[in-house]
Amino acid sequence: MLQEFLENEIFVRLMRVHVHETLELLFQEGVNFSILANIAEVDFDPPLPVHITQHFKPITMFVLAGYTYESARVDETMLVFEAGFGKENMGSVVQVPLSAILQVVIEETPILINLSIPRESEEEKEALEKGGIEKSMVALLSNPENKKLFKNS
Structure with missing residues (x-):
């Protein structure tokens, strides 16, 4: 029963809207934050080399502060930001579908948890x-x- 509810189309849509509105408020208020995201759904442009991506966990944290925060934007389906990775600080544009954001965190405290499972x-x-x-x-x-x-x- 729980699984069915978490996959419910209306619940999935509600969570995506909730994630979007929460991120919008954080940007509006100028609050730095982190996200925990399902890395399988995250896109990097240009793609990152294997020596960097091999260290990513299935659920990866991205910290949005400084230039990364300033470059970030959100729309109804996606969070997009620029970030540097690895010792080389290799730059890439990161695209995170809102449905792939599992938590939004401020100062080590989760303020949003997304349990929905999009089909x-x-x-x-x-x-x-x-x-x-x-x-x-x-x-x-x-x-x-x-x-x-x-x-x-």
Whole structure:
């Protein structure tokens, strides 16, 4: 019964709106915050190399402060911000679907917990699978050592 409720389309939509409105208020009030997000749903542009992404946990925290906070924007479906990663501080634009945000945290205290479980449509599943293959290939080829695995045509 709980699982069905957490997957309920109305509840999922309600949580997405709640996440959006909470983020809007935080930006309006100028409050720095962190999010815990399902990393499988997060997109990086440009993609990050494997030596950075291999250290990400399935649920990853992003701190929005300083330039990252200033670059951030939110709309009805997505939180977007720029951040630096790794020792090289490699810059990337991070796109986090609001449904992938599991917690919003201020000073180590969760102020929002999103327990909803969005269902993917068949079109979304196909797009994710295709995107996953493309992301995997980009990650694989980002390491020069892996390029020798492919024959030159």
